[in-house]
Amino acid sequence: MDRADAAEPVLLSGARLPGADGVFDLSLADGRVVSITPTGAAPAPALAPASGAAHPRRIELDGRYVVPGLHDRHVHASQWAMVSRRLDLAAAASAAEVAALVAASVDRGQAEVIGFGYRDGLWPDAPSRRLLDAVSGEVPVVLVAADLHACWLNSAAARRHGVAELAGDAGVLREDDCFALVRELDDLADDVLDGWVGEAADRAARRGVVGITDYEMRWNRDDWARRAARGIRSLRVSFGIYTQHLDRAITDGLRSGDLVEGTGGLVSVGSYKVITDGSLNTRTAWCFDPYPGLEGHEHAHGVATVPYDELVPLMRTAVEAGLTPAVHAIGDRANARVLDAFEALGSAGWARRGSIEHAQLLRREDVARFARLCVIASVQPEHAMDDRDVADRYWPGRTDRAFMLGGLAAAGVELALGSDAPVAPLDPWIAIAAAVGRTRDGRQPWHPEQAIEARAALAASTGGAGHTVQAGAVADLAVLDLDPFTASADALRRMPVAATLLAGALTHDALGG
Structure with missing residues (x-):
């Protein structure tokens, strides 16, 4: 290629x-x-x-x-490349249906079952380790949720990965525990993974894509330099840097926007990525109001994964080194707190081109703060189509403040559209369609007042062009x-x-x- x-x-x-x-x-x-x-x-x-x-x-x-040419502003490239090789759970409407899919895979003689794409927020039954054990026996089973923020394991997999106590009776890992396990699953031979990524890059080119921002939780500089050397040159790639690699990036002198030598000008240093809360489907997005049915629970309001007194110094360290912050925030409380952190950084140039990744659930007063602080809203419109029913159930009475593309655009906030692939397909036309129509599968548009015009959606999908x-x-x-x-x-x-x-x-x- x-x-x-x-x-x-x-x-x-x-x-x-x-x-x-x-x-x-x-x-x-x-x-x-x-x-x-x-x-x-x-x-x-x-x-x-x-x-x-x-x-x-x-x-x-x-x-x-x-x-x-189109750019996807938020991708997990390795995981997107692996999706087609994993058991597809997207259509499962219950834990029992997932168990049946796992049983069929085990019956076909698979030595290990890795699945992706379940969404349990509206299921009538709950995931349990016992349910998977009954259909899998000693065959390890790891199922990754569609939002990437939870994993469901059977006992054999929990033992193999040393997480039996963490997973508990439900067999479910969330947030950082889940991310650690997913990184283990991603640890394939370079030539195998690079081949899959190359195929995914070709598929992206067939959809008009010329660039992606890769937020895989890896040391991405070496991955993409190696891929460029091997001939994967159909995309421009800007790669993210996570906290576990921040010191290494600073020591190596990486600065946002710099090109990586030997990649033909196609690979550049992206942003410093930090995740501050969870997701809506997993009920870990950090919100001001409790989730219905979880009142009084320890995590009734979701999870703040990085305390504010750690977040601001981390962002300041990155900014002072020339790395632009890109901060994950989904819940309205998380978004408000991250905007506080951007405000605390003051007028630092690198911070003023930073972004909040997802910006799904917002207070109206925070929309104006996005504009005033020059923070980019890096959004994934197809998530609104995936999560509309979950939002109606777990964020009732407030969904006029969910996925506020129209409100953000009207306030003068710069939008950048993406997919969060594999959470949604790496196809900017799907994101553009969701931003413009706020509908899918023939349903009535969901909060059509938050739609944006096609030219605005296209402009937010071209990497600044x-x-x-x-x-x-x-x-x-x-x-x-x-x-x-x-x-x-x-x-x-x-x-x-x-x-x-x-x-x-x-x-x-x-x-x-």
Whole structure:
């Protein structure tokens, strides 16, 4: 999957630009958009690239639409690559249905069962270790929740991983205990995992994706440098750094935005990532009000995983080293506290371009604070479709303040859209459709007042390139069969992508010419 020669000049002829009248020719050279001229006008004079090639390759688009290439702002790349190799639990509507799926896997002779995608927030029955033991015997079973914040194990797996006491009778690990186990599951041979990641990168390119932000809980610099050296070059990758690696990153002089040598300019240092609460489906998102049915419980309001008096020094250490904070907060109490932390950092430049990852449940007064503090809301609109019923049950009477994309945009907050793959598919068109339509599967839109316009959703999905292609910009482009500004939400979700270009080189080509 080596990237095509980015120095080859290309002429995209007969292109439409969403929101603009007419048909255009886009001249690409040295990885940039040299010019945009009406089709049939005199060609741009500066097409000869530095390589010395004299004539551009002409690609007829026949009126297809060209937009900036898409970026997924929040991905767990290794876990996304593994999902297709794991038992799919997404359709299970109860613990009993999950047990039946596990039983079928064991009957097929699997020596170990690893599953992904269960959502137990609305189940009529609860996960239990005994239920899995009854269908699995001594075959280890580890099932990862769709939100990545919980794992359900049988006794054999609990013993194998040394977590029997932590998992208890329910066989469930949450938050940091779950993350530690998932990291063990991710510990595959480099060549195997890299091969799977490469396949996932190719699939992403087929959806118009040119870049991702990878928040895998690994030392990502070496992973992506190795992958680039092995030819995985169809994506730009900005990688996150977690607390367990913060000292190493500072010692190595990593700063947000710096390019990693030897990666062809495709891999860059991303943000410092810290997780401050849990998730809504796991009922660990930290909220001001207790979860119904959990009143009086130790964690009735969810879980604050990093105390404030630790969070602020960690963020300050990162900022002073040149690392931008990206802070996970889902509950309204967590979001308020993280905004307090950004405010405590003052006007430090690196902090002012920081983000809150997810920003799902908010107080209205905190929307204005996002804008005032210049904190980016890095949101995953498809989560609203996945969690709407869970939110209605566990956040009743307040869901007008859930997934407030419209309110944030109206307040002038910069939005960045992503998937949190594998929590939702690594497909920005799914995120854009959810942001625009607030619906899926034919249901009535959920709080449609929080929808945003298609051009705003597209602009939040292009890594800062905006909603339209500009002359002089990097030639990271997607070629579409439909106008994204006028397509319905359902059509956006299925958007046909005819081609993807990274620095002017095709990484996906379904043009048929």
